[in-house]
Amino acid sequence: MTAILEPHEAAPELAPxxxxxxxxxxxxxxxxxxxxxxxxxxxxxMMWSGLxxxxxxxxxxxxxxxxxxFKFFPDWFNEKLGLERKLARGLAFHFSFAWLFAIxxxxxxxxxxxxxxxxxxxxxxxxxxxxxxxxxxxxHLRKEAPAHRGRYNAAQRMTYSLxxxxxxxxxxxxxxxxxxxxxxxxxxxxxxxxxARRIHFAVTIIFMLFFVVHLLQxxxxxxxxxxxMITGYEVVGGGADRG
Amino acid sequence: MAERRDLSRxxxxxxxxxxxxxxxxxxxxGFMGWRGVQGSPADRRIPGVxxxxxxxNESIWSSLFREDHLAKEFAREDASILRINGRIGxxxxxxLDRWQVTVQGPDGEEWGTHTLADIRALPRHExxxxxxxxxxxxxxxxxxxxxxSDVIDLYADRIGDDITDxxxxxxxxxxxxxxxMATMRHPQTLLAYDMLDQPLDDAHGAPLRLATPLKxxxxxxxxxxxxxxxxxxxxxxxxxRGYDDYVGL
Ligand code: HEM
Numbered sequence: 001m002t003a004i005l006e007p008h009e010a011a012p013e014l015a016p017x018x019x020x021x022x023x024x025x026x027x028x029x030x031x032x033x034x035x036x037x038x039x040x041x042x043x044x045x046m047m048w049s050g051l052x053x054x055x056x057x058x059x060x061x062x063x064x065x066x067x068x069x070f071k072f073f074p075d076w077f078n079e080k081l082g083l084e085r086k087l088a089r090g091l092a093f094h095f096s097f098a099w100l101f102a103i104x105x106x107x108x109x110x111x112x113x114x115x116x117x118x119x120x121x122x123x124x125x126x127x128x129x130x131x132x133x134x135x136x137x138x139x140h141l142r143k144e145a146p147a148h149r150g151r152y153n154a155a156q157r158m159t160y161s162l163x164x165x166x167x168x169x170x171x172x173x174x175x176x177x178x179x180x181x182x183x184x185x186x187x188x189x190x191x192x193x194x195x196a197r198r199i200h201f202a203v204t205i206i207f208m209l210f211f212v213v214h215l216l217q218x219x220x221x222x223x224x225x226x227x228x229m230i231t232g233y234e235v236v237g238g239g240a241d242r243g
Numbered sequence: 244m245a246e247r248r249d250l251s252r253x254x255x256x257x258x259x260x261x262x263x264x265x266x267x268x269x270x271x272x273g274f275m276g277w278r279g280v281q282g283s284p285a286d287r288r289i290p291g292v293x294x295x296x297x298x299x300n301e302s303i304w305s306s307l308f309r310e311d312h313l314a315k316e317f318a319r320e321d322a323s324i325l326r327i328n329g330r331i332g333x334x335x336x337x338x339l340d341r342w343q344v345t346v347q348g349p350d351g352e353e354w355g356t357h358t359l360a361d362i363r364a365l366p367r368h369e370x371x372x373x374x375x376x377x378x379x380x381x382x383x384x385x386x387x388x389x390x391x392s393d394v395i396d397l398y399a400d401r402i403g404d405d406i407t408d409x410x411x412x413x414x415x416x417x418x419x420x421x422x423x424m425a426t427m428r429h430p431q432t433l434l435a436y437d438m439l440d441q442p443l444d445d446a447h448g449a450p451l452r453l454a455t456p457l458k459x460x461x462x463x464x465x466x467x468x469x470x471x472x473x474x475x476x477x478x479x480x481x482x483x484r485g486y487d488d489y490v491g492l
Contacts, residue, residue: 022249057379088485092293181314181492193381231259
């Protein structure tokens with residue numbers, strides 16, 4: 001704890017970088033950038049078509065008997081996003097784009113392993129503790145952020161690894177409920193059809209929460225961080241916000 | 244393929260301009276692709292491209308289909324009376340005592356008719372399986388009936404390799420399905436007359452219906468009036484309304 005609460009050192013005044021010093025350093029490889037941005041519309045389409053499927057039988061609510069105190073999606077939400085009475089189209093989009101989502105996801109997994117990028121993502125033992133520190137920092141409850149050890153801070157490592165695992169889970173539970181007989185081993189692995197379907201839905205809800213959290217995290221990390229996912233390079237020095 | 248690890252200010256400027264141009268082009272291409280999918284000429288109520296992918300999915304999964312691979316069976320105690328979801332084709336009165344099923348060949352010629360007693364005379368099989376609805380619910384239930392493969396055997400001398408599909412219709416012809424032959428030969432595809440050992444009631448498809456865990460409920464025709472052995476897929480009620488024709492589980 002003492003380490004975390006150490007008074008924040010004033011950032012040394014950064015001198016303009018001399019001509020031979022790097023202005024920007026590589027942050028995201030080309031493959032990572034492409035697959036990240038391809039995933040964005042694909043995941044959106046999967047969630048949107050998935051919710052059209054869910055609309056046909058929106059069973060996951062909490063309540064007792066007829067008294068429902070929590071329903072996942074209110075009617076205005078379904079109406080605005082055109083989710084109502086679109087089951088056939090929802091299924092058609094879902095089962096077509098599932099392949100693209102799967103191909104992109106598997107390619108990303110292989111790429112991350114082959115390039116060794118996974119080392120930047122997998123959280124280590126300190127990550128849990130540090131990510132709490134990052135959270136406090138992000139919520140303006142703590143002044144200084146725990147050090148980045150590598151490219152991502154601890155909270156990013158945790159969220160990104162989790163979301164990649166969840167992507168795999170969406171894929172596997174998806175196939176488990178797509179072909180529960182032909183892929184019966186997969187369905188059994190998830191505790192049967194109904195359970196696999198519940199997990200599939202729960203993953204979707206977590207994705208939706210992730211979208212929000214991810215946008216907030218990126219906003220907090222600043223514009224240079226955001227640009228680096230497009231250009232690949234992050235501007236360093238010269239007063240860059242490295243928070 | 245190694246990318247440069249760091250850049251000078253000028254290099255960075257050039258690179259980010261290039262990235263933004265590529266990115267912009269990619270967004271435009273993606274957007275056009277999306278519009279292309281949405282706007283592709285409709286094939287039975289869904290964009291044609293998506294109908295084609297349903298076809299690709301069908302060829303993948305039907306080629307992996309094995310007639311000896313069984314759907315999971317459950318304990319009899321877990322079975323309950325199936326929820327009723329549709330009455331299309333069975334919402335009019337019929338005289339169950341005079342009911343018969345007509346079997347037709349590919350050109351619509353009559354091959355035979357059967358009473359319920361004829362079907363009951365075939366070996367009875369029972370299964371406790373999970374019935375799945377395409378709308379998103381599933382329920383364990385128990386069916387008793389004759390294997391469809393035993394009906395196929397009755398007409399074995401007339402059913403050659405050219406027969407690839409089976410069409411079924413309700414007596415009023417208002418509900419109809421098209422089934423692939425592989426699924427119809429599967430041991431868990433029954434012409435069911437019992438649910439939980441009780442004769443089917445009207446809403447569940449009395450006197451005889453199709454029951455199979457290998458397809459969603461939309462394919463499991465109630466109150467069968469006509470069975471046609473076909474050389475190509477026939478019309479399919481929900482397939483014609485935008486759903487996948489195969490819906491194999
Ligand atoms: C990011 C990925 C995905 C998301 C966000 C997603 C989301 C959803 C949602 C919200 C539902 C409705 C759940 C319900 O009604 O209980 C659903 C259903 C379904 N999904 Fe996915 N899904 C994804 C990937 C996949 C994949 C890769 C497959 C594999 C083919 C798949 C197959 C299915 C199937 C078979 C259903 C049920 C259809 C039905 O019973 O009518 N999903 N999905």
